[in-house]
Amino acid sequence: MNKNDSSKNSKESLQKWLFNIVIFSIAIVIIGFMISTSERILTNEEKIELNRSEMVDHQYNTVMIEVLNGCGVPGLANKYSNYLRQQGIDVVYVGNAESMDYDSTHVIRRVDDEEKYEMLIDVMQFSEKRIRPSETNAPYTDYSLILGKDYPTLDINKKIMKAGEKD
Secondary structure: OOHHHHHHHHHHHHHHHHHHHHHHHHHHHHHHHHHHHHHHHHHOOOOOOOOHHHHHHOOOOOOEEEEEEOOOOOOHHHHHHHHHHHOOOEEEEEEEOOOOOOOOOEEEEOOOOHHHHHHHHHHHOOOHHHEEEOOOOEOOEOEEEEEOOOHHHOOOHHHHHHHHHHO
16 A cells, blocks of 8 residues: 555545534534524523413304305306305305205305304395305304305395495
């Protein structure tokens, strides 16, 4: 073995040694951050604990509804949503239903809150046969109003169309 090979091996050995020191140092820093973060989390006295059942029990007192156009009449869902907002109903979404061939207008009931139910029935002037129970809850809405092709026959439609003409 000559002097060049020996010098080359010692250089490579030194580089590997320095590389290992750098990796070891980074590992120590990461472990330190992990320990510090876990201590902060465990000793934080200002933690906020959420209980899912409490969140459900303390939801908004207003009726939250989505208004869906299921008959294809342009702007119909917007007119109904404007009217509902004027009546104190929180319209959280306005859009189209999954199809435009709903024959009858109906409401899907997603929550079991009698006070909200009575308020919606009163505002919409619907009979109970237009209300359908939902098999699933939606996190953002209490009811879904789907406007069908029979919307002109609704008792409330004249009020809504008159209110829409004023806007």
